[in-house]
Amino acid sequence: MEPYFILILVLAPIALVVMIAYRSEKKRREGLKKSAGRMGFSFSPDTDNSLLSSLSALKLFSRGYGRKAYNITKGEMDRIHWTVFDCI
Numbered sequence: 001m002e003p004y005f006i007l008i009l010v011l012a013p014i015a016l017v018v019m020i021a022y023r024s025e026k027k028r029r030e031g032l033k034k035s036a037g038r039m040g041f042s043f044s045p046d047t048d049n050s051l052l053s054s055l056s057a058l059k060l061f062s063r064g065y066g067r068k069a070y071n072i073t074k075g076e077m078d079r080i081h082w083t084v085f086d087c088i
Helices: 003-039 049-054
Strands: 042-044 069-077 080-087
Touching: 003 042, 003 069, 049 069, 049 080
Parallel strands: none
Antiparallel strands: 042 069, 069 080
């Protein structure tokens, strides 16, 4: 077999998985934004390091390296302030 053919057989499935993951995350982010808007909350897909710093007293948010909070939804409902986010 040609080396290029083998390379394509290896790289094509990897590229497909990456593309599916990217589209899935994009669709999820759009859904989060729509849900936040319906509830009157704000939504930001950007990273906010200060959010995790303010939660560092909780053991869960003080572990690991390079922690990030993103896809942040904030708002108030029934006099309760809510902050929901993804964390890696």
